[in-house]
Amino acid sequence: MAEIQIKGVAKHFGSYQALHSIDLAISDQEFMVLLGASGCGKTTLLRIIAGLESPSKGEVWIGGKRIDHLPPRERGIAMVFQNYAVFPHLTVFENIAFGLRMQKLDNKAVTERVERNAELMHIAPLLQRYSGQLSGGQRQRVAVARALAMEPDVILMDEPLSNLDALLRLEMRAELKGVLAQSRTTTIYVTHDQVEAMSLADRIAVMHEGHMVQTANPTEVYHDPATHFVGSFIGNPPMNFLRAQALGNGQWQVAGKSFTGPAQQTGSLAFAIRPENLEPAADGIPVSVRVVEPLGPHVLVTCTVDDNHLFRAVLDSRTTVKAGDQLHLNPQPESIRWFDTATGMAVSARNKQ
Numbered sequence: 001m002a003e004i005q006i007k008g009v010a011k012h013f014g015s016y017q018a019l020h021s022i023d024l025a026i027s028d029q030e031f032m033v034l035l036g037a038s039g040c041g042k043t044t045l046l047r048i049i050a051g052l053e054s055p056s057k058g059e060v061w062i063g064g065k066r067i068d069h070l071p072p073r074e075r076g077i078a079m080v081f082q083n084y085a086v087f088p089h090l091t092v093f094e095n096i097a098f099g100l101r102m103q104k105l106d107n108k109a110v111t112e113r114v115e116r117n118a119e120l121m122h123i124a125p126l127l128q129r130y131s132g133q134l135s136g137g138q139r140q141r142v143a144v145a146r147a148l149a150m151e152p153d154v155i156l157m158d159e160p161l162s163n164l165d166a167l168l169r170l171e172m173r174a175e176l177k178g179v180l181a182q183s184r185t186t187t188i189y190v191t192h193d194q195v196e197a198m199s200l201a202d203r204i205a206v207m208h209e210g211h212m213v214q215t216a217n218p219t220e221v222y223h224d225p226a227t228h229f230v231g232s233f234i235g236n237p238p239m240n241f242l243r244a245q246a247l248g249n250g251q252w253q254v255a256g257k258s259f260t261g262p263a264q265q266t267g268s269l270a271f272a273i274r275p276e277n278l279e280p281a282a283d284g285i286p287v288s289v290r291v292v293e294p295l296g297p298h299v300l301v302t303c304t305v306d307d308n309h310l311f312r313a314v315l316d317s318r319t320t321v322k323a324g325d326q327l328h329l330n331p332q333p334e335s336i337r338w339f340d341t342a343t344g345m346a347v348s349a350r351n352k353q
Contacts, residue, residue, distance in 0.1 A: 002063050003025070003061075003062070005061040006024040010058055011055055018044045026186060031201055031202045031203075034189070034207060040209060042192075046190050049077070049156060050072055050075070062077075062153060075154075078150045078156070079155070080157045080158070081143070086134075086143055092131075096113075096145045099149065100149060113149045121141040121142075122175070123142060140160060140161070140163075140164065143160070148179070153186065155180065156190075157188070159192070161173065161196065162191075194233070198218045202217065204218055204221050206230050224346070227345055228339045229344060239273065240310075240312060242271045242272075243271070244270065244271040245268050250262065252271065255306060259331075261338050265338075270338065276298075278315075278331055279315075280328065280330075282328060283328055284328035287305055287311055288326055289301055290302050296317065298316060301315055336349070
């Protein structure tokens with residue numbers, strides 16, 4: 001069992017606090033993605049789990065055993081880095097076998113594990129090549145095979161696909177998910193790429209300025225963001241936000257239109273809607289079209305509301321629209337979300353927060 005418990009972990013670098021009391025539970029064999037913008041603390045947290053950094057306070061447990069005081073080699077962890085870290089003077093076979101030789105396994109066991117994991121990562125024909133003879137994608141496969149060959153309790157991955165081109169990233173994402181599911185290994189994967197996070201994760205832990213702001217499955221993170229930040233960070237294009245003013249009796253005025261929302265709130269809230277949940281209508285939010293971008297199956301329309309608030313809509317590719325047009329866009333009622341303008345926290349329209 002490789003359940004991971006992170007309890008109250010904080011990290012200071014001098015006067016700068018990189019992590020603020022992080023609590024996170026990861027189930028055995030779960031694929032957890034740490035997602036956030038550069039500098040949010042996700043790599044620092046990964047390095048603390050790996051033993052490459054020490055927490056300023058808090059505890060890390062793996063499989064019911066506290067490990068934050070142990071050296072990296074005693075934690076049952078393998079790590080895959082962004083820059084592959086493949087040894088150029090060794091063949092692919094010896095790269096994969098490196099950790100096994102450190103463990104003093106006999107040659108038969110080393111060969112079996114190397115060949116099994118090379119087959120898994122589709123690099124078996126490359127075992128006698130050197131890294132200079134490999135493409136970036138092949139070197140990344142070697143790094144993953146080397147980690148898997150150690151049969152670790154936990155694999156940590158720090159943006160392992162970021163150096164690959166778009167098509168290769170797509171291919172490797174699909175393979176990684178299948179391979180790691182077969183390996184029955186608990187995985188923590190760091191990325192700033194939301195598409196990567198959504199496609200790979202069993203659950204996503206979204207981080208912002210050293211805080212854990214939402215931990216949920218990809219569907220929930222996307223459709224029910226816990227904070228204004230999550231809604232603005234997840235999605236391409238991200239959520240639209242407009243100011244909403246209370247009219248009373250659960251009615252809210254947004255861009256001159258009335259919408260049903262939280263009944264027990266007063267004052268102002270942020271009204272939020274995803275661009276794909278908008279439809280052209282005879283009566284809706286009035287917008288001025290600024291830019292039209294045909295994107296194959298759909299068209300991305302960038303508009304303004306009240307001449308200054310940016311507002312985007314993803315419409316059917318057959319929609320006839322051009323820059324300068326005046327449109328009305330109607331939000332799907334079940335897709336509208338509300339946020340407290342002071343705290344940034346989500347507010348439920350079902351009379352509870």
